Amino acid sequence: MVGVMGPGEGATPDENIMAFDLGKAIAKEGWVTLTGGRSFGVMDAVMKGARDADGLTIGILPTETEKGASENAQIRIVTGMNSGRNYLCVLSSHVVVVLGMAAGTASEVALAIKANKKVILLNQDEVTIRFFKNIGSYKVLVATTVEETIKHIKEYLAVQQRY
Amino acid sequence: MVGVMGPGEGATPDENIMAFDLGKAIAKEGWVTLTGGRSFGVMDAVMKGARDADGLTIGILPTETEKGASENAQIRIVTGMNSGRNYLCVLSSHVVVVLGMAAGTASEVALAIKANKKVILLNQDEVTIRFFKNIGSYKVLVATTVEETIKHIKEYLAVQQRY
Amino acid sequence: MVGVMGPGEGATPDENIMAFDLGKAIAKEGWVTLTGGRSFGVMDAVMKGARDADGLTIGILPTETEKGASENAQIRIVTGMNSGRNYLCVLSSHVVVVLGMAAGTASEVALAIKANKKVILLNQDEVTIRFFKNIGSYKVLVATTVEETIKHIKEYLAVQQRY
């Protein structure tokens, strides 16, 4: 279960393209893609990519109903908790990949570090990397490409041996 | 997505047997089985039945980690919310089936009615049926067998037309 | 901290009058009144009564902002969790009093029993009493007047000795 966290409406076109490629790569490895489930930005694009490669996708929705869910989210967990659901996205992921940055995304990175999850910062700027390295030290890895991200995850899973 | 709610440790052998049969019947219809995800009682038995018929199972766990999850829960949503997760079980289900009764289960029936979900009381006693009919009226259906339960769900889905 | 649970919009005039008297009686004992915080029904009336006797009131709101909060809720905990906040109302109360009945209220009684709280059913019908006695046994007390309710709470606190 790979959680991919990133902005919704505020995502850039480049982030959405990379998210699509990331979703495809995750699905090709046979992993499940988990996101915040809404029909915008990185969440939507990564699940679209995963579906394109026949992967399973899970969306953990902030809303009280399925309204607003991405059609690319096959399994929809409805929380009614608004941004409180960010904590659940993180706890349910075995590894967290972060692509793009916004307030909600930042809360997910911080909660992931707090919950002792491995976090991969994909294509982030220097300030973001330094900030999260300061609070998360060895739990935080850095990648600039999808390939590097998949490699990090594989190495982590190899160490865990329990997947 | 059919949510099946019922006691954990306190479930009777008869409830567990019926839960196993219910899980098989749900899976044979091609529906997903959703439960509270723990390795005890109705939750565990219904997912075991669903797996036996190659169905997909989802467990929404009360814990902060996967520890204590049923091995029959294929997809595990980790909430760290204790009984607060009961609300999520209910919101994420399209129909809620209730088998056996305990305090946690009763909270799920009540929250399901509150969230306007269709609830099927399977094999419940007269007091339980009257209580939930009083607060839920037409949203609450009654069944005494697995077959009757599946029939209720099919009729409901036919009306909804959106599944 | 005495939690008073009951219907919002659906409360009857008689329930609201009794809730007002209950709030006054709780405040006169020097106890804090905790409710779901909205500006309707039992929640609102009990806090109005408590304020009338200069008691402190706490409202645990389902919403993401304070909009919709009762003006009688002095301290407002904003959860953004919708009915998920029912669990918090119950956990934060030392004793739970239930006046009137609806789906949300029923979920609070059940969650209170699950969390091993003492629950006092005030002025409930026979079916309701029998249902909750079945799942909560000794944790569930019955009262028909405000005075009897206060007496139950005092006896419980005397046993607890830690308040």
Place this chain on the structure above:
Amino acid sequence: MVGVMGPGEGATPDENIMAFDLGKAIAKEGWVTLTGGRSFGVMDAVMKGARDADGLTIGILPTETEKGASENAQIRIVTGMNSGRNYLCVLSSHVVVVLGMAAGTASEVALAIKANKKVILLNQDEVTIRFFKNIGSYKVLVATTVEETIKHIKEYLAVQQRY
């Protein structure tokens, strides 16, 4: 309602001293102090300061019971949600002050920005300030002393006019 967020066990002696002074200053203004409620670090110290100046203190606890609560938390909201409670701390605060930094604290700053709260970063390093300014822009203020923090809050409240 001023929320003060900061590390628990990991807080430095200097942070705890400043937190104590901050709590006193908040109480002297007649404001309520809200924290995560545990008996460690910044949470505990700021409530101790507030109590020292006869202020009201609220602790929103991560646990399922009051065990582990600071004795300086007068009103205790018990959530059973672990770090999921961070979202509630933020939503329930009118202004959020951040003193010290750790993963849980960072999630609170991010969630506060997401919820459009005014955030005051007290005594933070350059990387932290730049990171949160990047994602929160005008919502994020910077202070180096307790006096400056109180001044920021007063100016904000004056603009809001609704407190």
